[in-house]
Amino acid sequence: MTIKVAGFYLLGRKAYQSLVKFITEFGSECISYVVIGKDIGVDNDYSLELMDICSKNNIKAYLRGEKVALEASIKFSIGWRWMLEKEKLIVFHDSLLPKYRGFSPLVNMLIEGEPKIGVTALIASSKYDEGDILNQLSEDITYPIKIDAAIELVSGLYAELLCGTYRDYVGASNIKGIPQEHNEATYSLWRGKEDYYIDWTESSSRIERTVNALGSPYEGARTLANNDEVIILDAESVNDVFVENRSFNVGKIIFMDDNIPIVICGQGLIKLNKVVFINDNKIKSIGFRTKFGTRQNENSKS
Numbered sequence: 687m688t689i690k691v692a693g694f695y696l697l698g699r700k701a702y703q704s705l706v707k708f709i710t711e712f713g714s715e716c717i718s719y720v721v722i723g724k725d726i727g728v729d730n731d732y733s734l735e736l737m738d739i740c741s742k743n744n745i746k747a748y749l750r751g752e753k754v755a756l757e758a759s760i761k762f763s764i765g766w767r768w769m770l771e772k773e774k775l776i777v778f779h780d781s782l783l784p785k786y787r788g789f790s791p792l793v794n795m796l797i798e799g800e801p802k803i804g805v806t807a808l809i810a811s812s813k814y815d816e817g818d819i820l821n822q823l824s825e826d827i828t829y830p831i832k833i834d835a836a837i838e839l840v841s842g843l844y845a846e847l848l849c850g851t852y853r854d855y856v857g858a859s860n861i862k863g864i865p866q867e868h869n870e871a872t873y874s875l876w877r878g879k880e881d882y883y884i885d886w887t888e889s890s891s892r893i894e895r896t897v898n899a900l901g902s903p904y905e906g907a908r909t910l911a912n913n914d915e916v917i918i919l920d921a922e923s924v925n926d927v928f929v930e931n932r933s934f935n936v937g938k939i940i941f942m943d944d945n946i947p948i949v950i951c952g953q954g955l956i957k958l959n960k961v962v963f964i965n966d967n968k969i970k971s972i973g974f975r976t977k978f979g980t981r982q983n984e985n986s987k988s
Contacts, residue, residue, distance in 0.1 A: 691716060692718060692758055693719050693720075693721075694719070694763075695764070695770060696764050696765060697731065697733075697766055698765040699730070699732050699841055700778075701844075702732040702739070704841070704844045708852065712849070717745050718758040719758065720747045721748045721752075721754060722748065723750045723768070727904070727905070728904060758774070760852070762851075770810065774861070776820065776861070777810050778844055779791065780840050781806065782822055783815060784815075784816075787816070793900065794899075799895055801826060802825060802827060803825060803843075804822055804843065805823050805840060805847050807819070807820040807847050807851045808820060809861060818862065819864050819865075819866060821851060825839055830895070833899050833902070834902060883908050886937035886950075887933070887936050888953075889951060890955055893951055894921050910978060910979045911963075911978055914963055915963075915964045919961065920959040921956050921957060921958050923955070923957075924948060926953070932952070936951060937978040938950050939972070939977075949978060
């Protein structure tokens with residue numbers, strides 16, 4: 687009889703796809719328990735899907751905060767945001783450490799235009815994301831790419847890395863990895879509500895990447911259109927023109943293309959293909975004499 691050795695702490699789509707692949711490859715009898723987290727900040731946190739697959743496979747499942755009555759000789763944390771006991775704990779982080787330690791690494795990598803995305807399996811440490819590295823997987827990407835597609839790619843990497851790590855370290859008396867180059871570390875910070883607002887002084891290419899990185903399952907890149915709060919669902923950089931006194935005019939509509947606004951950025955122009963007004967959740971026409979701004983800027987005027 688196979689010993690139930692693995693405990694899981696899971697949150698989100700990446701965790702769900704990883705658990706599905708793990709069950710397919712090793713069977714549910716290798717799982718001691720699953721603890722499931724919730725995230726109200728996304729369209730779907732996959733908590734119901736995780737609970738459902740555990741139920742169908744007769745796996746003991748708990749919601750975060752419930753007391754776990756079982757033990758595991760090896761533990762995996764995927765998408766998890768909360769403190770855990772470090773013993774025999776392997777953490778999965780969606781960046782190629784030591785780059786992008788911290789929060790929202792995938793979103794921030796896409797905004798920065800990184801040429802590849804990846805996942806790291808590391809030993810849990812007292813300081814976040816500083817543990818020794820067990821393995822990494824990555825995949826090259828091209829832009830534009832929307833966050834949903836990037837999550838799909840990285841979810842496959844998570845699932846593959848989880849199964850490989852389990853094979854390598856299950857039953858091991860000592861889990862040992864390679865120390866990180868701490869002097870090469872960079873840090874990725876969490877994003878609050880105010881961080882979803884477009885900064886029109888940035889380049890059109892960066893703004894396009896920001897729109898794509900903050901889309902579903904996240905809340906969407908935001909701006910103000912004549913005091914109405916809107917979400918930009920789709921945008922693309924277009925050919926630039928010379929704009930007199932550009933710094934004074936960033937955020938203004940310069941052209942309308944079949945009623946679709948083209949906006950001046952710090953560098954370049956951007957076409958806002960799909961904009962939704964938050965108050966009534968409808969797509970409405972935007973007047974030509976519109977200057978887009980941030981909530982902070984509007985508040986400073988009042």
